[in-house]
Amino acid sequence: MVEEYQAFQLERTRATIRELEQQEEQERxxxxxxxxxxxxxxxxxxxxxxALLHRGACKAYQGHAGYLNEMEARTALEEPDIGPCPVCTPQTGLT
Known part of the structure; x- marks a missing residue:
């Protein structure tokens, strides 16, 4: 009886840990x-x-390069060899 109760408690603890890990992953x-x-x-x-500038969530480019902030994105658009993505139009709100 004690052994069954402890096994039950252990399974509940493990289930709680799994739930918390899933919540943490969803938040991340x-x-x-x-x-x-x-x-x-x-x-x-x-x-x-x-080279093309994309919004960070643009599906047209799924590269894992580091993200740029607003100032860096504006600077990139000023470069002659970097254009805006025609799909996500990253220049909207920057220029």
Missing amino acids: RRREAARAQSSWKIKPKRAGRP
């Missing part, structure tokens, strides 16, 4: 998505294609 993903929404990223120049 939410924070990352919010950060991407308010950031920008640059797709490097490749094979004759120009």
